Amino acid sequence: MNNEVIRPPKWPDRFLSWYCNDRVREQVQGDAHELFYWRLEDKGVSRARWAFMWDVVRLFKWSNIKRTNRQKQQLNNIAMFKNYFKIGLRNLWKQKMPSTINIIGLSLAVGCCLVSFKWIESNLVKDQFHERAEDTYLITPTRKTEDGDKLRFARVTLSVADMVEQEVPGIEAMTRYTGGYGQIKVDGTKFGNNYIHTDPGFFDVFSFKIIHGDKTALDDPRSVVLNEANATAFFGDEFPIGKQISMEVNGEEKFFEVSAVIENTPDNSSIYPGILVNFSLLEAYANPLTRTAFTFMVLNESIDPASLSTSLNQVMDKKNALTPKSLYEAISLEPLVTMSKNGDEIANGFGGRPPLAPFILLSCIGGFMLLLATFNYVNIATVMAMKRVKEIGVRKVIGGRRQQLIVQFLMENLILCTLALIVGCLLASAFFIPWFNGITGGGLSLDLLNHKNLWWFLLILLSFITLVSGAYPAFYISSFKPVAIFRGNSQKGSKRRLTGGLLTFQMILAVITIVAGIMFVRTNSVNESRDWGYDQHDKLTLNIPSGQSYATLMGEISKNPNVEAIAASRGILGRVSHFKRVEIGEKRIDANIFRTNNSYPELLQLKLKEGRFFNEQARSQNKQSLLVNQTFMDRLQLDMADNPVVVIDSINYSIIGVLEDFHYASFSDIIRPAGFRVIEDSLLTDMTLQVRQGTALKAKTEIESLLTELDPEHARHYAGFQEEIFDNHFREMKGISNVMLFTASLAMLLSAMGLFGLVSLSISSRQKDFSIKKVLGATLGQLSGDIYKRFIVILGLAIVVGGTISVFLIGVLLDAVYGYHEKVGALPLTLAGIILLSVAALTINSQVRTVKHMNPAETLRAE
Amino acid sequence: MGTKGTYIGELEELVLLVVGLLYEGAYGVSVLKEIKEQTGREVNISGIHSVMNRLEDKGLLRSEMGGASNTRGGRRKRIYFLTAAGKATLDQVRSVREKLYSQLSSLPNYQFSA
Numbered sequence: 001m002n003n004e005v006i007r008p009p010k011w012p013d014r015f016l017s018w019y020c021n022d023r024v025r026e027q028v029q030g031d032a033h034e035l036f037y038w039r040l041e042d043k044g045v046s047r048a049r050w051a052f053m054w055d056v057v058r059l060f061k062w063s064n065i066k067r068t069n070r071q072k073q074q075l076n077n078i079a080m081f082k083n084y085f086k087i088g089l090r091n092l093w094k095q096k097m098p099s100t101i102n103i104i105g106l107s108l109a110v111g112c113c114l115v116s117f118k119w120i121e122s123n124l125v126k127d128q129f130h131e132r133a134e135d136t137y138l139i140t141p142t143r144k145t146e147d148g149d150k151l152r153f154a155r156v157t158l159s160v161a162d163m164v165e166q167e168v169p170g171i172e173a174m175t176r177y178t179g180g181y182g183q184i185k186v187d188g189t190k191f192g193n194n195y196i197h198t199d200p201g202f203f204d205v206f207s208f209k210i211i212h213g214d215k216t217a218l219d220d221p222r223s224v225v226l227n228e229a230n231a232t233a234f235f236g237d238e239f240p241i242g243k244q245i246s247m248e249v250n251g252e253e254k255f256f257e258v259s260a261v262i263e264n265t266p267d268n269s270s271i272y273p274g275i276l277v278n279f280s281l282l283e284a285y286a287n288p289l290t291r292t293a294f295t296f297m298v299l300n301e302s303i304d305p306a307s308l309s310t311s312l313n314q315v316m317d318k319k320n321a322l323t324p325k326s327l328y329e330a331i332s333l334e335p336l337v338t339m340s341k342n343g344d345e346i347a348n349g350f351g352g353r354p355p356l357a358p359f360i361l362l363s364c365i366g367g368f369m370l371l372l373a374t375f376n377y378v379n380i381a382t383v384m385a386m387k388r389v390k391e392i393g394v395r396k397v398i399g400g401r402r403q404q405l406i407v408q409f410l411m412e413n414l415i416l417c418t419l420a421l422i423v424g425c426l427l428a429s430a431f432f433i434p435w436f437n438g439i440t441g442g443g444l445s446l447d448l449l450n451h452k453n454l455w456w457f458l459l460i461l462l463s464f465i466t467l468v469s470g471a472y473p474a475f476y477i478s479s480f481k482p483v484a485i486f487r488g489n490s491q492k493g494s495k496r497r498l499t500g501g502l503l504t505f506q507m508i509l510a511v512i513t514i515v516a517g518i519m520f521v522r523t524n525s526v527n528e529s530r531d532w533g534y535d536q537h538d539k540l541t542l543n544i545p546s547g548q549s550y551a552t553l554m555g556e557i558s559k560n561p562n563v564e565a566i567a568a569s570r571g572i573l574g575r576v577s578h579f580k581r582v583e584i585g586e587k588r589i590d591a592n593i594f595r596t597n598n599s600y601p602e603l604l605q606l607k608l609k610e611g612r613f614f615n616e617q618a619r620s621q622n623k624q625s626l627l628v629n630q631t632f633m634d635r636l637q638l639d640m641a642d643n644p645v646v647v648i649d650s651i652n653y654s655i656i657g658v659l660e661d662f663h664y665a666s667f668s669d670i671i672r673p674a675g676f677r678v679i680e681d682s683l684l685t686d687m688t689l690q691v692r693q694g695t696a697l698k699a700k701t702e703i704e705s706l707l708t709e710l711d712p713e714h715a716r717h718y719a720g721f722q723e724e725i726f727d728n729h730f731r732e733m734k735g736i737s738n739v740m741l742f743t744a745s746l747a748m749l750l751s752a753m754g755l756f757g758l759v760s761l762s763i764s765s766r767q768k769d770f771s772i773k774k775v776l777g778a779t780l781g782q783l784s785g786d787i788y789k790r791f792i793v794i795l796g797l798a799i800v801v802g803g804t805i806s807v808f809l810i811g812v813l814l815d816a817v818y819g820y821h822e823k824v825g826a827l828p829l830t831l832a833g834i835i836l837l838s839v840a841a842l843t844i845n846s847q848v849r850t851v852k853h854m855n856p857a858e859t860l861r862a863e
Numbered sequence: 864m865g866t867k868g869t870y871i872g873e874l875e876e877l878v879l880l881v882v883g884l885l886y887e888g889a890y891g892v893s894v895l896k897e898i899k900e901q902t903g904r905e906v907n908i909s910g911i912h913s914v915m916n917r918l919e920d921k922g923l924l925r926s927e928m929g930g931a932s933n934t935r936g937g938r939r940k941r942i943y944f945l946t947a948a949g950k951a952t953l954d955q956v957r958s959v960r961e962k963l964y965s966q967l968s969s970l971p972n973y974q975f976s977a
């Protein structure tokens with residue numbers, strides 16, 4: 001038969017050769033095979049197979065099993081790590097107080113770091129969450145501006161998209177994206193005016209999560225895609241798919257059916273799709289040669305975008321042939337992921353370089369906290385090590401090498417840091433991030449599952465805190481000599497100096513943050529009560545509805561008995577900025593020129609220093625007149641006595657009066673040169689009403705309903721208070737000072753915990769000492785004096801050094817944030833010193849009490 | 864001799880004898896077959912291996928890698944030889960046994976129990 005083919009069963013044979021030790025494999029396997037063939041002749045196939053399997057099982061015994069040297073070590077290592085792990089956990093548990101201090105401190109620091117990281121990352125790393133982000137490009141044309149400079153633009157004409165599709169190889173998806181404007185209505189209620197036209201390829205280029213519906217949602221020009229926020233705003237809790245909304249497209253009301261809902265735009269996206277409709281609606285009426293749109297495309301991975309320049313040039317030639325009057329100089333590609341970062345170079349594009357100050361502030365806070373917490377750890381771990389010298393001695397005597405001891409201590413540290421990291425994540429997602437969002441109005445969230453960068457950050461953070469906080473204690477502890485340990489004297493001097501140094505450093509940081517907190521709160525309260533330079537109370541501001549003339553509206557409004565006076569302007573003082581180059585002779589400055597009617601400066605009760613306000617009668621004369629602030633005069637070194645005449649846009653203006661400086665921009669900026677000039681009534685856009693004292697609220701509702709009566713087409717008419725102009729600014733500043741206060745309290749808490757740990761450890765290691773002194777009749781004062789002595793030096797040093805540093809550092813910080821602030825004076829420094837001292841005293845006293853209640857008999861009896 | 868190595872078990876004695884008999888052809892399977900043929904005892908290969916290893920450890924056997932054969936898939940055998948110490952042990956075991964046995968047969972009126 002087919003005797004040739006019969007072989008020993010495959011899998012048992014493989015198993016045999018796998019487990020067999022190299023030394024015996026040949027002989028053992030040979031024997032097994034020979035036996036198999038022998039039995040095959042004697043007893044038949046199946047019996048032989050069974051017997052073979054049985055033999056394989058029988059042969060699976062210790063003397064035959066593979067045991068290489070390496071494997072032996074691995075087994076040992078696992079046991080060793082298991083032992084380290086166990087001892088680490090036991091130590092954590094046994095030393096509850098220091099462990100708690102360390103974990104709380106580290107987790108608070110980790111929480112702060114996470115907030116900083118999330119904020120910085122979401123501002124720095126933009127648009128990378130799209131699946132094809134790496135292969136997506138924005139088509140950017142270069143054009144000559146009127147000055148003859150070449151400038152890159154972010155939008156190309158609509159016709160370019162088709163040309164690119166024909167000429168450029170390897171395009172996998174493409175979409176145009178541009179805003180549309182028209183009244184949006186849901187069931188007759190008006191909602192905003194802005195929506196977005198985009199091609200159906202939008203979902204292939206960008207990967208915003210689709211919550212309801214699918215990628216075909218934009219194929220139908222009668223469909224609309226909403227983001228979650230809009231869906232909720234329009235339909236509340238109702239299921240949005242299939243609902244209708246109406247929008248004006250090119251002035252004509254059209255109805256759309258909701259076909260999909262996408263997630264709310266993440267913070268780190270440059271584009272904010274809120275309401276999306278098909279691009280063909282725009283193409284139906286827009287001129288493809290002049291109308292522009294952002295055009296994105298996804299290239300095949302294999303295509304190098306640099307190799308596309310020829311085909312892009314062909315596109316450019318084609319386009320230029322159609323529009324000889326407006327020529328492109330070049331067409332280039334901007335990667336989606338750098339689009340926001342390079343926003344400054346691309347005109348009308350996305351984003352721009354993010355602001356630097358908050359970056360520095362937040363990373364400083366995160367770093368400070370991390371330092372404080374790691375120092376706590378280093379200090380406490382070093383002191384705790386003194387209690388474990390015997391263990392170290394024993395380990396060394398029975399052959400533990402120094403390296404192994406270091407690994408052991410780092411391992412214990414790793415356990416603690418991992419715990420702290422977990423608690424930190426919880427803290428951040430439950431408290432810090434929502435709280436921070438409340439201040440910044442952002443939408444940060446800790447999405448552990450889908451955030452690769454976050455994992456990297458956590459990993460780096462974990463290794464950083466493990467190494468930084470653990471390295472010194474580990475090396476220090478492992479350097480003890482067994483002989484010295486068992487003889488009972490160990491070197492203490494250097495350790496004391498180090499812990500003292502670290503504690504001082506912590507206290508310095510605490511002082512600096514406290515001073516910062518105090519200064520921010522103080523500057524805010526000073527600014528909020530600062531004189532604005534004019535009377536901002538009892539003034540209503542309103543936008544003149546389009547189609548209404550100033551004169552008729554004034555006639556209607558002046559009928560209201562509560563309105564005392566009316567003036568008008570182009571933009572509201574405090575909101576508008578209109579900087580113009582002002583020249584007189586050789587001297588030139590930029591000044592903010594407010595365009596108003598002639599009664600506006602008087603209505604605001606700006607304080608006249610010299611000269612006069614605008615003249616009611618001489619209208620033509622007013623057009624050539626300028627009313628300026630004191631800074632304007634100072635900067636140009638003018639004197640009213642000379643009747644100065646300045647030139648703006650090659651028109652001469654004579655200065656008729658000088659106003660005392662007033663705040664027309666937020667308190668973040670210093671007051672810069674400013675002036676008023678009178679313009680035609682037809683150019684005025686805003687009205688300011690002086691109302692009778694105490695009737696502002698009533699007048700507001702009356703004026704609003706009057707406006708609705710006059711102009712029923714618009715959904716909302718709104719009158720504001722002049723005195724609320726800076727409210728946003730104040731809120732923002734309040735946010736910053738809250739962040740500073742929080743930082744200060746956290747820094748104080750961490751340093752206090754560190755102090756607490758050190759004091760309690762130093763007391764517990766000197767219990768016998770204290771007991772003996774107590775027995776010999778020392779008073780509590782003498783005992784606590786002993787404890788205080790060491791820390792008072794540290795605290796004093798910290799206050800002096802920290803105070804000096806904060807005078808400079810906080811000064812710089814305040815300069816960056818506020819236009820006007822007080823110097824860091826004696827008051828905040830003293831206050832910070834008092835706070836620090838009282839917290840320290842409380843902390844130390846809580847430990848001194850244990851000395852007070854200590855029963856010498858108990859402590860001396862032990863051992 | 865008096866050392867621990869002197870005492871050997873019954874299977875060990877059998878294996879020693881068979882290895883000696885087979886002379887240059889003694890390896891795992893051949894020993895197993897020989898034992899089966901000569902005594903009818905079924906011993907498993909794993910057992911033979913451990914006995915031979917033990918005997919080698921005691922210095923009663925010596926081994927070296929021998930030639931390959933086709934039924935073994937080209938694998939070599941480990942060939943065992945009886946050492947002088949092995950032979951001496953066998954002799955000693957035999958003499959002890961014969962000495963005792965002769966005393967047993969010299970009892971004339973012994974009644975063997977059922």
